Amino acid sequence: MIEMIIQSLPLAIFASVPLLLAVEGELVAERAGMINLGIEGMMLTAAMTAVFAAQISGSIIAGLFGGIAGALAVAAIFGFFSIRLKADQIVTGTAINLLALGLTGFVYREMQQSAIFVRSVPHVGAAAENAIAIVSWIVIPILLSLMLWMTAFGLRLRACGEYPRAVAASGPSVAMHRWAALVIEAVLVGAAGADLSLALSSGFAENMTSGRGFIALSIVIFGRWKTRGILLGTAVFGIAAALQYALQAMNQSLQFHLLLAIPYVVTLLILCGIAGKVRAPESLGRDA
Amino acid sequence: MKVGLLTPGSVNDNGWNAIAYEGLQQIHRQLGAQISYQETKTPAEFEEGFQSYGAKGFDLAFGHGFEFQDAALKAGAQYPKTVFITTSGKSVAPNVSPMVFELEQATYLLGIIAARESKSGKAGLVGGIKLPSIDSTFLAFKAGAHSVNPRFEVKEVYTGNFDDLGAARLATLSLINAGCDFIFHQANEAGRGVFQACTERKVRCFGSNKNQNDLAPDVIVASAVLDVPKAFVYMAKLVRDKQFRPQVYWLGMKEGIVSLAWNDRLEPTISPATVEEVADVEKQIRDGKLEVPRGKF
Amino acid sequence: MRRLAVGIGAAALSLLLLALAGAAFGHSPRVLLEILVSGSIGSRFALEGTLLKSVPLLLTGLAVVIAFRAGVWNIGGEGQFIVGALAAYLTSRFGTTAALLAAAVAGALWASIASLLRVWRNAPEVLTTILLNFIAIHLLGYCVNGPLQEASGQYPQSDPVPQAAALPLLGGSSLHAGIVVALLVTLASWWLLYRTREGLRLRATGFNPSAAQYAGVDVNAQIARAMALSGAVAGLAGAIELLGVTHRLFERVAAGYGYAGIAVALLAQLHPIATIAAAAFFGALATGAGELQRSASISSSVATFGQAVVILVLILFGSMRAFAPGRDE
Numbered sequence: 001m002i003e004m005i006i007q008s009l010p011l012a013i014f015a016s017v018p019l020l021l022a023v024e025g026e027l028v029a030e031r032a033g034m035i036n037l038g039i040e041g042m043m044l045t046a047a048m049t050a051v052f053a054a055q056i057s058g059s060i061i062a063g064l065f066g067g068i069a070g071a072l073a074v075a076a077i078f079g080f081f082s083i084r085l086k087a088d089q090i091v092t093g094t095a096i097n098l099l100a101l102g103l104t105g106f107v108y109r110e111m112q113q114s115a116i117f118v119r120s121v122p123h124v125g126a127a128a129e130n131a132i133a134i135v136s137w138i139v140i141p142i143l144l145s146l147m148l149w150m151t152a153f154g155l156r157l158r159a160c161g162e163y164p165r166a167v168a169a170s171g172p173s174v175a176m177h178r179w180a181a182l183v184i185e186a187v188l189v190g191a192a193g194a195d196l197s198l199a200l201s202s203g204f205a206e207n208m209t210s211g212r213g214f215i216a217l218s219i220v221i222f223g224r225w226k227t228r229g230i231l232l233g234t235a236v237f238g239i240a241a242a243l244q245y246a247l248q249a250m251n252q253s254l255q256f257h258l259l260l261a262i263p264y265v266v267t268l269l270i271l272c273g274i275a276g277k278v279r280a281p282e283s284l285g286r287d288a
Numbered sequence: 289m290k291v292g293l294l295t296p297g298s299v300n301d302n303g304w305n306a307i308a309y310e311g312l313q314q315i316h317r318q319l320g321a322q323i324s325y326q327e328t329k330t331p332a333e334f335e336e337g338f339q340s341y342g343a344k345g346f347d348l349a350f351g352h353g354f355e356f357q358d359a360a361l362k363a364g365a366q367y368p369k370t371v372f373i374t375t376s377g378k379s380v381a382p383n384v385s386p387m388v389f390e391l392e393q394a395t396y397l398l399g400i401i402a403a404r405e406s407k408s409g410k411a412g413l414v415g416g417i418k419l420p421s422i423d424s425t426f427l428a429f430k431a432g433a434h435s436v437n438p439r440f441e442v443k444e445v446y447t448g449n450f451d452d453l454g455a456a457r458l459a460t461l462s463l464i465n466a467g468c469d470f471i472f473h474q475a476n477e478a479g480r481g482v483f484q485a486c487t488e489r490k491v492r493c494f495g496s497n498k499n500q501n502d503l504a505p506d507v508i509v510a511s512a513v514l515d516v517p518k519a520f521v522y523m524a525k526l527v528r529d530k531q532f533r534p535q536v537y538w539l540g541m542k543e544g545i546v547s548l549a550w551n552d553r554l555e556p557t558i559s560p561a562t563v564e565e566v567a568d569v570e571k572q573i574r575d576g577k578l579e580v581p582r583g584k585f
Numbered sequence: 586m587r588r589l590a591v592g593i594g595a596a597a598l599s600l601l602l603l604a605l606a607g608a609a610f611g612h613s614p615r616v617l618l619e620i621l622v623s624g625s626i627g628s629r630f631a632l633e634g635t636l637l638k639s640v641p642l643l644l645t646g647l648a649v650v651i652a653f654r655a656g657v658w659n660i661g662g663e664g665q666f667i668v669g670a671l672a673a674y675l676t677s678r679f680g681t682t683a684a685l686l687a688a689a690v691a692g693a694l695w696a697s698i699a700s701l702l703r704v705w706r707n708a709p710e711v712l713t714t715i716l717l718n719f720i721a722i723h724l725l726g727y728c729v730n731g732p733l734q735e736a737s738g739q740y741p742q743s744d745p746v747p748q749a750a751a752l753p754l755l756g757g758s759s760l761h762a763g764i765v766v767a768l769l770v771t772l773a774s775w776w777l778l779y780r781t782r783e784g785l786r787l788r789a790t791g792f793n794p795s796a797a798q799y800a801g802v803d804v805n806a807q808i809a810r811a812m813a814l815s816g817a818v819a820g821l822a823g824a825i826e827l828l829g830v831t832h833r834l835f836e837r838v839a840a841g842y843g844y845a846g847i848a849v850a851l852l853a854q855l856h857p858i859a860t861i862a863a864a865a866f867f868g869a870l871a872t873g874a875g876e877l878q879r880s881a882s883i884s885s886s887v888a889t890f891g892q893a894v895v896i897l898v899l900i901l902f903g904s905m906r907a908f909a910p911g912r913d914e
Contacts, residue, residue, distance in 0.1 A: 335759070337879070
């Protein structure tokens, strides 16, 4: 068993990169008081726009920017409705998920003969994938921690999640800070989508995010809105996902349907028990 | 002539549904038929689709999977002038028949190749959803492998869907970590993730349903090919010429629907003895001398 | 009246946007709309298809209405639908009534996991209900591949429910008696929400939980009851779909009806009676989308797209802001 976990570890580390990036993005958004249920649709859209950009330009880097651009477009919709119009964040997020699923499915099918989806995508090498893993697992968490807990901007951002009225009363605009948080989230989720379709996988497929966005939302809560917590949560989930394939390969008689449910059960248990009573940012999900 | 098709999933899945759609287009091109298709998710939609084709006077309607049988029987009774064909299944009525592809004949051969050429003595199978048709091809793969080496180990992993390329890649890497040095997949769209994993680890693998040899020419040794378009055209011709008879249509190597396609670039890396053995077994299957085991469905 | 206008306007505008999206890919908007209309209500056959799809949508929509009215985010309709269908299948040999009741109880219990975790561990129900959806899907997958697989063991589906338990068909059509049940449940929900003290407390909780608490409502218990009720209705939807349409269990039995219920409820602006019209609209959209694909080869994912556009248009109309879940006018 121990040996299997050790073997699964490297797989878990790079296979959970898209999840991790999404988790990091959602952490920033939630710290600023927004719960972005539309993160699943944001990632799916980014996965598609990344393929578009990479195929048209022939470059992976362009693909990354394409993914970020797609996520930013979705963020603009989310922000317009939830920050500008102060519409309910969960309703908006739900609509965005449906929109992204319907629209990417529609475009993918209308363009199925197009070279963009037929030709194989530019290849991301093993070295690049390792670099991406290091950036996602080490560099970005450090940067995020510094930003959130060491800068005045981070302090105000967090205040927007806790006491938006106090922030507004003391001068800075809550809306501007939430927009900034949303942009940071979109950059990270866009990178997640690009990683998913260009590095972890080789191309786009309908609904290829397969619930990663929803898992990301849960992990942020499991991590109790702390960088260390979310890293741990992503690691637990990533290892559970990798391990269940190793278990399947080892034991043929195991009911794989139940194994497939493990990551979700683990997340649910994590949400309710092991992490202790959860305390969310005070104004999470509410408008200012 | 009017021909309709109901698929259980997206027709651009690079697998099961894509080959059916190709078949429909072949019917259009070769026989000049008017064609229509719909992706259906629920039994209500299966019935609605079939009944709509019946009501519009379609000559032939395909339901691409076992799950269409109930709807085909129901619509068949209502619209006797339309022929309803399900791909796989067992339900037969005066205007309802299944055509059952014997892809197992080809995956049996793949099993032989894996068992003869593997150095580790282990092969891995990656499935999307555990459908009987998929399970059955795995069963035949194992039977083929065990026919030449009873101690050969075959490991099986399912990802639970056909969309998540990343999960398929992860599943494949787990199999490779567990020592498998030949991989066969039945994951449709997600098969691309399998090839990605095999390419990066330089592990040999097989293509399925379509001739996928070009998708990863450095690692795919051979593909188990299912010529669904040919089968669709064959059925359409039967219906057009009033030759259709209600029965289970078994379509395999003998009928030219199922075949094994070697990748010319990699065939030289396979020992000539194996190639010869495979050709020999293939001939036995074709001549009806060897019956390949298949799942009972 | 204004709410009615907003609803109709949102539906109409979303159809227009759909047509424009089609036009962007070279399909004539007029033909597209014509097919959509004729394919959903243009013939008896199309109309039956529309009504058949409206039944589960009506119930999953009502489930969302009840939960959102209480200010609790039940995104778990899909999972509750599935466990409802599972329970109905297991009890179908005791007759239709038993199966329907069992499904309601199962849906209520499944939803209560989420409200329990909310009260006990402060875990947000938005997320726990989504996770429970995934778990229910895999549980169903396990059942139809394992203990509940058909006796012949061939396909990943259950045997059909006993004929006696199946919902009777209505006079020579493909419509089943579930439509009557669904309408009765709608009336009952309206009565409960607007004519009982329980409904008043439920809406008060959603409108302003702290004020409700102050006024003597036990908010936690109220939320738990609303959640259970919501789950029961979603579970009932699963049972009716099983006993009226599919007759067998298989992995995709829920087919997204649970999620679609959210769009239905929002289009109905959380009013139980309006939910009938909203469900019929989305039922027609789904049926019309099928015809769109059959006769014009346009992807049926336009129906999903349509649901999203309806919600966004509703928000644009400003109704959603004054009308965040639970908030009454």
